[in-house]
Amino acid sequence: MSQPYNHTKATLALAKASFRSITRSPSAVIFTLAFPLIFIIVFGFIGGGGMKLDVAVAPGSDLQNPVIAALEKTGVIRLTKNDTQENIDKNLEKGAYDALISVEKNPNGLPAYFTNVKYTSASLTNGNVLKSVLNDLTHQLNTVNQKPTVTEIRATTITGRLHRTIDFILPGQLGFSLLSTGVFGTAFIFFSLRQNLVIKRFFATPVRRSSIVLGEAIARIGFALLGALFIIIIGHFAFNFTLINGVVTVLNMLVLSTIGIIVFMGFGFVVSGLAKSESTIPPISNIITLPQFLLSGTFFSINAFPVWLQPISRALPLTYLNDAMRKVAFEGANLWDVKQQILIMLFWGIGIYAVAVKTFKWE
């Protein structure tokens, strides 16, 4: 007993205990795995339809040309041909249109047409998808005609690919899984450890408070990441979820998941401190999770929401997690490319942990 006390050992013992406990808790398994998988399976089978890009055709644009025809054939793009310039500008600003396109005949011969595209910063994600579709399409048109034209389109990392429903749904479900494990799981366990005097018994041992929190966090993050991996693998192999850069994409998604779960656990700590009884945990947690579930683009792109709702969506952390996930998985963005989303999540993290430190109760 003369050897010095080992805090790491205590932390890991707690992590192990907590992990075992989580895997045996039906609610954790249901929220982390079952719910997301059910949605993924449902949407995976509905499949196909995918997202629509709203593109306005500029008034006065040439309409009878192979570019417009090809765009209509993709099935991904919804062209609006008879809108006024004023309306188009307004909707571009709001993100209701993802882009404005106009095709001009080249009076000087080749290339036969100039395609001008105006993207909007209000809808960068969809803009990027459109960009990749256009790249793909241009390439096809140019080769089909057997007259390679000088093109201004530069090679980008984005290549045209089919955007399936699963590509949209899976990151949303992953985000929701992380949100519910983080909030509900953390709130319940710390409330029950406190209420049932488990923590009091812990305090009779030399364990530090930080070890208790860290041990719990390690277990929950570990469980959430395994859940995420499971969801990604099922999605990929059963429903063709796009993982642009394979394993690298998966790793990036797991990094994002880690950031997400840590932020969401902060909410859980706050709830565990605010709850007066076990039965008040679900309603308080729902106040936090439900709006995010509905408004953060879990099922629909937030661009589909009424304009007045969009600022609320853009204030929620899950929106940025979902957004970053989709960029990473489908567009092949790396973590640096989604630094803005990560930064906003980190701000949320700092804010929520500042509140948690004030509201958290040990006994």
Next chain:
Amino acid sequence: MTNKRSIISVSNLVKHYGEFKAVQGLSFEVYENEIFGLLGPNGAGKTTTLEIIETLRDKTSGEVLVDGLNVDTDANAIKQIIGVQLQAAGYYPNLNLVELLDLFAGLYGVNVTPMEMLAKVNLQDKAKAKYKELSGGQKQRFSIATTLINSPKIVFLDEPTTGLDPQARRNLWDLISEIRNNGTTVVITTHYMDEAEQLCDRVAFVEAGKIIALDTPDQLIDNLIASGFERKKEVKAANLEDVFINLTGKEWRE
């Protein structure tokens, strides 16, 4: 007790909960390797006193030394040499007894074989059971097992036999005596006077936060008799508890 080295020393201990004075100037010593009993009515301040010594509660004033360590400055060192059974405590949910003991081994930073710990309290059969699936007596025995993990110098048992059947109580007395015989000091609270008389080397009576008597059970009884006390009713050679024990045997009840 021939060995009179004091291992716990409490002087002028005061604890207020807001306006309420739960402990009002307690002073006592616990000697090394004795079984020391804290007795007294509900709300007397026994649990409060124990939890202050265990470093789980802050005191209002006074001084408490545990094996020479001060509760104010050496709480962590104290926790490493004591084992604590709380009057009310829970255990981590969804884990079986072996896993719980593993957890506590980690929390205390020691290596133990869970099955050996369970054998000490005769719970090997329940190794794979969850804590909440145990009977009251089994729970108490398991709690005691967790207090022994770090081979403590002192164990604190707060009403370990409350709610147990007569032979479970007696078997627990054997276990507690055994712990003491292995060189550990035991501080115990109980509401059973027969238990205190049998088990404790010395007892302190606490009432309303003050010690009103402290001595060996024998001496306290002798003092009372010397003051002219007599039992109102002649006692029979046996009582109902003897009947119970006689009818149901002495084995551990599962």
